[in-house]
Amino acid sequence: MAITQLTATEIAGAVASGRLSASTVIADALARIGERNPALNAFTDVTAERAISRAETVDAAIASKKPVGPLAGVPFAVKNLFDIQGLPTRAGSKINRELAPATRDAVLIERLEAAGAILVGALNMGEYAYDFTGENVHDGPSRNPHDLTRMTGGSSGGSGGAVAGDLVPLSLGSDTNGSIRVPASFCGVFGLKPTYGRLPRTGSFPFVFSLDHLGPLARSPRDLALCYDAMQGFDAGDGACVERPAEPVTQQLSKGLSGLRVGVAGGYFRKGLSSEGAEAVARVAKALGPHRELELPEVARARAAAYVISTTEGGSLHLDRLRKRPQDFDPATRDRLIAGAMVPAPLVDKAQKFRRWYRARMLELFQSVDAIIAPATPCVAPKLGEQTLTLDGVAMPLRANVGVYTQPISFIGLPVVAVPVPLSPLPIGVQIIAAPWREDVVLRLAQHLAETGIAAAPRPPSR
């Protein structure tokens, strides 16, 4: 198997034991990026010099028997809203690429590199993360490795495409309303959106402070766990980050299903679901054993409230740029942000009050189940440029509706793993959702699904 097809866990094991050098791994990754990125358009910046230097440092540490971290030699890349020292943090925009270069890496990059991982670049994304498609008018669209004419999903489009296309085994994305889970679903990879407040956002460009999360995408649940464990811990630079001891999950993956009660989300989550989405949910539910169908409380209203908070906080964040440089935005982003700035304030306050009500009801639901299964996206990856999505025979605006199943979950910050179900010809994801701080539960279930072959990151067609 080619090095670029190894998981992060396999690479770290091979590098730590001396079977592979970090320099060889990085050289292979950079070659693969050079070969495939022109078609996939996943990377917007490749930090080759830095990566080669860092690999030499890892190799020197191993040669001198110094300890290396659990991700030794693992190449990774980050959505271009993460600060990378020496680069402007463009956040998918034309405007921000004129900013001064960042003087420090984002905290999560620092933590991954402290664990031995090696940053190889920054990844394409939807403008200012207000996107579910992975398309970008300034940098061109991220392309789906399984079918280059299709969307990766967004807004972490490059993060999904880079992992699915074997450019890197690990990437970081952000998820406000579904921006890790949607590309994970369309690209057929695993994605973890941790509990709100678990991972610090310090050194990343925001979209909606109330709802923004950061997290990893990978080809296996074990890689997600390894990465997540390396990134846990409080950081005072993020006001939402919780002072809670790290709770490592990697050692718990092999616990299997024992004692876990699973429910399947019905009602709202059945409406508008494609036959592929329904098939994927059915396969996952069957593999997780006896389960019952659950009706989540007021889900449509939860999605509506998430929408209101997102559009208004986004409008507020960009107000000055909308005044001074409206012509430099993607028109689709601009018009949504302008409209968001005009939403009456009482609706936002009510949405935040409803958020607390909904959280309380959902926590009650978690008294009777440990995990809830729900579709990640209504359909498989649409064609690039498509504007509408047909749900239950009704054509709807695509950009606004790809996240119908993800928004009500991130709205209250629940931990979720999106697992890829390898349907043919295109994969589709399923959400495994747990109560706050129970990343161990969602990753255990994902690991079981991976071990039984129900969930897997399919290889794209070879080129």
Add this chain to the structure above:
Amino acid sequence: MTTDNADALMNAVAAGAHMLDLTLDPAWLPSVRANLEVSLRLGKLVDEFPLPDDHEPASHFKA
């Protein structure tokens, strides 16, 4: 949406732009209006949900 409502929303966009000191190209107005319409429709769904007066927002500040 009725013509009256559509006009009212277009007027709201113009008033909002004035209050927020935003300069809008006339060509953008239909799209801004359409987006505002979606936000208000979803906002109405939230607005209609009864909550007690003492219900705290999730965004409360801790000193």
